[in-house]
Amino acid sequence: MSAAENQQLKEVLREHELKATTQRIALLKLLDATNEHFDAEEIYLELRKKQKNVSRATVYRSLESLAELDLVTRLDFGDGRMRFERNKDEDEHHDHLICEECGKVIEFFNLEMEAQQLSVCEENDFTPSTHTMHIFGTCSDCKKTS
Amino acid sequence: MSAAENQQLKEVLREHELKATTQRIALLKLLDATNEHFDAEEIYLELRKKQKNVSRATVYRSLESLAELDLVTRLDFGDGRMRFERNKDEDEHHDHLICEECGKVIEFFNLEMEAQQLSVCEENDFTPSTHTMHIFGTCSDCKKTS
DNA sequence: TACGCAAGTGCAAATAAGTCTCATTTAGAT
């Protein structure tokens, strides 16, 4: 299974004209396997834990390449470091609710909101490429606690 | 007029229990007078230009205090530095379109979008405090050019 | 399968935004 998965990831990389290095494969595998929104340092430490040879520089460089090719998405939750999530091609674009107390991230998709975005862009003769829709606040768990 | 304006800004600061220092007054005056979305360094340089005595540390510290009191809003356009705009109390909350080519910022407010945000929060039993709704893309001017 | 070399990597030094320490100044109360 790991062999097959590796092979599949190699192909993904090659399709996008990136050399299928062990580091990139390990990184993609990690992001594929999680629902977290990791930052670069967390990714670096996770890969290290698994006896992988990687440097921070390579983590940053790989994430940049992968983001350019839309294989991962770069997220900015406003806390001073970028986070990353894999773009699993099956699923759609989504936005985020972020709990300011515990850091939990809830994903959502709201068609009406997306439609309104397009209409705002039209009104302003603006051609959108991406957007950021992050709602910060307190999640249900943290509400109970406080 | 500058005297009257100074006096008014002093009162604003005192109402919020902040000492009305020359630095804070100058900073507020600067933000009041512009529609730009300046970052800390730009604010620092602008104040310096006007022969004001300010340090970067004070700019950062003042912006922090003012943001806490909702006199200014801190904006993160995802380019690695925070930007700030004055909360002119007359006007409402607004969101932003950001041109990735020329940096132009267009402000907008869409009631339906705001309503959808609340409904998403309700669905997830999430209590919102703030949000980020930034649409990146190409403005009409830059479309013509390219 | 062996070879060649551009692409990729590791390390450490360099940036860059923002924060902090501490000695000095100042707003505003008395």
Added chain:
DNA sequence: ATCTAAATGAGACTTATTTGCACTTGCGTA
């Protein structure tokens, strides 16, 4: 005019990310 807590300036420090460069390694080719 005096006093003191709050604010400031200068520069050292922190943290996330980038970069230069010598050293690998993937992978197309012979």
